[in-house]
Amino acid sequence: MKKEDSIFIAGHRGLVGSAILRRLRADGFNRLLTRTRAELDLTNRQAVDDFFAREKPAIVIVAAAKVGGIKANNDQPVEFLLENLQIQNNLIRAAHESGASKLLFLGSSCIYPKHAPQPIPESALLGGPLEPTNEAYAIAKIAGIKLCQSYAREYGANFISAMPTNLYGPNDNFDLETSHVLAALLRKTHEAKTSGSRAIVVWGSGEPRREFLHVDDLAAACLFLLQNYDSPEIINIGAGKDLTIRELAELICEVVGFDGDLDWDRSKPDGTPRKLLDISKIESLGWKPAIPLRQGIAQTYAWFQAHHR
Ligand code: GFB
Secondary structure (H helix, E strand, O other), X not given: OOOOOOEEEEOOOOHHHHHHHHHHHHOOOOOEEOOOOOOOOOOOHHHHXXXXXXXXXXXXXXXXXXXXXXXXXXXXXXXXXXXXXXHHHHHHHHHHHOOOOEEEEXXXXXXXXXXXXXXXXXXXXXXXXXXXXXXXXXXXXXHHHHHXXXXXXXXXXXXXXXXXXXXXXXXXXXXXXXXXXXXXXXXHHHHHHHHOOOEEEEEOXXXXXXXXXXXXXXXXXXXXXXXXXXXXXXXXXXXXXOEEXXXXXXXXXXXXXXXXXXXXXXXXXXXXXXXXXXXXXHHHHOOOOOOOHHHHHHHHHHHHHHHOO
């Protein structure tokens, strides 16, 4: 990938896309193409085709997706399946038709079976049933992987797919109904602290284990893969460590400075019991995560305080 390549970052306002955009700008890439949702509806095939035919990006980064936490995924399987299929089909097809030399498709660790071996190697894909709370999203992402691999096999396209673990950082969604756990707990503890409340509600049993990667680490990994990885085989991007939701909640309370109680709402689903990625493949190529969880949470909390009043 060259500094003068035109690079289209689909989804540049989201958690992932905005981090990739920051990273590419900082590294001196200067032909960065972005479009807001109002400017380009990625679910509209004709609009996407016209955009690609006009701009002909050399590199395409598929960071646009309908995403959400366990509740949003569980409540809206139709939207998660349909919108993600539409967005990724339009982007991947148009990238090929317009002659893009490389495409990076971003999946998710939820593509792996609910009871996959831990840490989860890339070879676990399609080895068993999925976690029901996010099956629709996972099926869409698996279809995206298979479409990229099919373009590679049938047409020799350099379309790669990376599987990030649970992410957090600036520009995350902090809506309590639709967000992921880390953003939700940052907001709940902050609001409890500022209002003088003595407890926050945390969903589930607290026992599931999750791995959290700062989105700036993910952006660095994406750039690394764009420059160093040309295989259609999927590749994991993770932090290499996990912790229980209870431990995460306690860590967030410490960072925010909230010393009240945790009330567990066991009517809410736990989701998959554990989701730790095996990152030996990307580490063997020369990339490793750099941002410790406590530091990343503190930085994200500072961002939240500056942007949500
Ligand atoms: O982050 P999260 O929504 O998604 O939830 P998943 C992780 C765990 O945190 C679950 C618990 O066990 C939740 O029950 N949790 C505790 C909370 N309190 C809260 C809270 O206030 N809000 C939320 N959201 N959770 C998602 C998938 O799964 O992970 C997506 O649904 C995607 O498809 C994403 O793969 C990365 O880790 O369970």
